[in-house]
Amino acid sequence: MATYGLLIDYEYCTNCGSCQVSCKEEHGYPVGKTGIAVHADGPWAIDEDNWNFNYFPLPTDLCDLCADRTERGREPICVYHCLANVMCYGEVEELAKRLADKPKQLLIVPQYLPREARGEFVHVDKGDAHQAAHVEVKATGVAAFGAHRHDAKVGEIDESDVIEDIL
Secondary structure (H helix, E strand, O other), X not given: OOOEEEEEEHHHOOOOOHHHHHHXXXXXXXXXXXXXXXXXXXXXXXXXXXXXXXXXXXXXXXXXXXXXXXXXOOOOHHHHOOOOOOEEEEEHHHHHHHHHHOOOEEEEOOOOOHHHHHOOOOOOOOOOOOOOOEEEEOOOOOOEEEEEOOOOOOOOOOHHHOEEEEO
């Protein structure tokens, strides 16, 4: 049985909101709930001439890829109403082949109501075998960071354990 997903070319998403609005209308979701949400990254300066500003339409845990529509051979409502035509629906194997065609794309396979599908998340206590990362910061006039993740207890680290990167 094939697995289906969405291929999203986020380079050209304009955050028009048509995917969110059409999803809410199609499924009758109340205020604050939706099957897809557009998230923003930016704006922030990459350098003095270039800016990063991307929008990412991402399915939520309410997304079932419009199972009632796709069973009838139709596209999910978000794909159908995408004004920038940046969303594609299809078999994951076929969509994955298209990833190499251009950068700035996401391939997403939504998991509808994952708690019902997979059960509640259960934390597994691994004892004290895994510690948080030890971080040392040295002032050198430039940003310098030393970090090492290890299973030793704090205080058992020597200079050879520290990895330094100068930015």
